[in-house]
Amino acid sequence: MKRSHWESWHDSYSVKNSDLSYRLEVVKQRLQELIERFEVPVRILSLCAGQGHDVIQTLKENPNLNISKALLVELDPKNVSVGESEIKRSGLGTVNYLEGDAANVSLYSDFVPVEILLLCGIFGNISLDDIKNTLERSSSFLAPGGFVVWTRHRKEPDATPAIRNWCAEFGYREIAFDTPDRHEFSVGTYELVKAPSKFLPDGKLFQFTSSC
Template sequence: MTRDWRAWHEGYDDPGSGLAWRLAAVRGHVAEALDRRAGPVRVLSVCAGDGRDVLGVLADRPDAARVSATLVELDPVLGDRARAAAAATDADVTVLTADAGDPATYAGLPPADLLLLCGIFGNVSPADIEHTITAAPALCGPGATVLWTRGRGRGFDDLDADVRRWFGAAGFVETAHETLDEGHHPTVGAVRLDVEPPATLPTLPALPALPALPPDRRLFTFR
């Protein structure tokens, strides 16, 4: 690991921090995405950490049982924390202790209605950001929402316009974009895959498992 991610997560506990602001923003968009869909919802969180963004929302929802979530996290301690938090929800949660940058990790998973790419783009190269965005539709079902985060200042190159353009080129429509104009200027974006979902139904039809992503290139590598 390039840094102590367990210690990094302690920043969420400071209510005045950029991380706390980002967490609240992401949770808000997670809740909105769940509210927009009736019936079962499939969630995939990449580099999920301890899962507090998704699991913090599910813990407070009476309809959490309709959610099936897969959280991918390499650090086993953070993964165990996510499993413990998942036990406090009614959702069907699977925590994979696996390399989120390896395409093989996603083979056989169901397409996501909500995909979280949070805490990734600030730790990988611009080329890896673009490649991950280009690959994102292969992880999604029709009309899926994707949430992403990245800083824009204090040590971060400002790639905000590029990230938004890359999502557009990959077939996504932006639905939200917000930033905190202090510190490292954390930014939270929400996009929707530009395929309209079917009319609201009490249940969603079963979808085939995801095809294997091209195995010859990693999605990203933390630096």
């Protein structure tokens, strides 16, 4: 059977020192550090979660992390099935997939608020207006003092200066902006330092510009 674009996209995770495998290690490290900050069981929401390597590996490698539940929202059924198999193999009872369009906020309205929101592998595939809209709405998905982790490549024209400015505008404080030498990706880790905005279970966050 023909593999989908977004299924094959995950292949370079298994290439040692690829941009993607290196980025994964940074995201996992940041995710672990964020979970460890909380004294309460942590809720995680990952949009466009793909095969879920970041959340699944972090929880599998650190069985003592205090997790309440994690929801991975993903559109591609094959990626959902790969991720679900790995969750089962790893015995992670707190992690579940929701197959569907993560741009539709109503889809996961029963799951929010969360302590940690992952927006990884999204900002390189949507317009600047949609990035801004997603960041603006993101604070309504978070519990007070929650965190967001996002990724974005830094190819010219580098959008990360604008993204970092929007984070500040929408009430986030930068915890880390990882831009490792010799790699094109960046990982932004942000803490919500204003009150979360009101959650509205409607509207669309973004439209992917690459094929799915």
